[in-house]
Amino acid sequence: MNANSGMGFDGSTATLARQAEGDLERSCRRDAIVTAPAEDGIERIEARFSGNVFSPHRHDTYALGLTIAGVQTFSYRGAARFSTPGRLIILSPDELHDGGAGGEDGLVYRMLYISPDRISAALENMSRFRSLPFVQAPVVDDPGLCSSLTEALGELDTEMGELKCDDLTAEIAGHLLRLGDAGAQGTGGPLARKALLRCRDYLAESVETNIGSETLEALCGLDRFSLSRQFRAAFGTSPHRFLVQRRLQRAKALIASGETLAEAALSAGFADQSHMTRHFRKTYGMTPGRFQALTTARPR
Template sequence: MEMTHAPHIQQPRHPRHRETVRRALGGTIEFRHFTGFDQLFAPHAHDYPVIGLVREGHRIMECNRTRYRLGPGQLLALNAGDAHRCVQEGATPLVYDSLALLDFHDCPPFAGPIVEDAEAIALMGDLASLMQEPIIDEAHVEEDLCLLIGLLAAHNEPETSDQTARDLATHSQSEGREHPSPANPAAPNPAAQAMAAYLREHASTTVRLEEVAAAAGLDKYRALRSFTAAFGLTPMRYLASLRVEAAREALAAGASCADAAWAAGFSDQAHLTRAFKERLGMTPGFYQRAIAGAEPADAPTSSPEQVRP
């Protein structure tokens, strides 16, 4: 299909056209969502990396003088300076999520522009969902983003293999079903123990990955590998499990769900409810009623507190 540069005219918007832009991590990343998008992207380049996921529709993209056909499920990884453009193909308008890494100075180069990797695609989907939450869980976003960058990197550090990156991604998507065991990690090492101690000490406060890494004297990419190898969980999954246990104890002592969430370090009650059910198989309210003898032990746990999808 011939790539043509259309005249500069105002095009009518598709009836479903919608755009969303949100920033996180202190403005260092910007999430952009497009629905019902059928206009062309003129030739351009960014001075920052961009990761994109096509949800619906087809496009013909030209990047660095090579042409690609894009369709649903296609993941893009564009390095700073990659010259690209794209035009609509077919009648279905574009639904597209992207993350612009505006100020991620330590981001390694990507091996894109087209990435065919199921784990990376799943991580990008998770990130898009996180960025559209009413309250963005920035620690979770940062961790998943670092895992995704590790999968997309064109040049990993010598000790990092593709399989290591995949193992990290798999752990990140396990949704915390494993429970942390600080006293008996799979492969004890001082760096992992130092990070675990930091997480336990700061579990009720806002925690950033770079702070956890600094506790062990590592950069955040090495910290992720070291911690996950030792505990079978990424640092933020480990932290979420610590917080769930703290909230469980508070609920058992009679605290309200909102107070238990706040005291444990969750940003709101909805985040507690989701993390609690993912790890313990029941909502916080059901747990509290059950241990108080007000709920039969085999009652359904999906209502009245429904976990948000």
């Protein structure tokens, strides 16, 4: 494994706990984020931090993680939460949270960010599926989900590939459905899925365009308020936030590749760097400049 790979995993939480001490020692050397190669609808990272790192923010994805070393602390749904080595974190889309190390020794964790539309597609033909699963407990011990996350997060220096991504998406979607309540936040009727997919695809392909509600209404045949409700049920966020997130996703990739912050902002469809910075911090809990510094710092 190369330096960007961090550590290896197997399906045992006991093994994760045994490996924690060495990783914790390494984590104190330098704060850093290591990213895996980008794949459709899936992002994987390893983070090594000390102190409070992330201010309150929201993702438009499911954030599923393994705490490797140290104590991972965050506020979620009005309460302080803690995860220790070997435990799993499940954050649903658009839920406000912060994050940091719960002790002076630092923190190591790996996270899988998976888009709600991948989860929705994987559950499409399951009889229990009505809307996206919502898991109440953000910190869990679950052997099935642990095994799937361990497989997904074991090697960060290579792509998983389409087949493995699809297999793991199906597994993870099933675990989320089992652990959560897919009907708790339903829209009260069937979703216009084909229309919603047209709308989603148009937004994803139009990050540099100033899009209005009338354009989306004409595209999908729903009024703007029905569209907003159904879009959130299907994809975990509103059409506007989905568009902003796609812009941020592009900006983040450009920053990690070496673009200046100003160039990344304009290339991603933001009016200027300050406009990007405001949205970046709301979504990722840090400024673009801080992200730029972390992605260029590699653990040794």
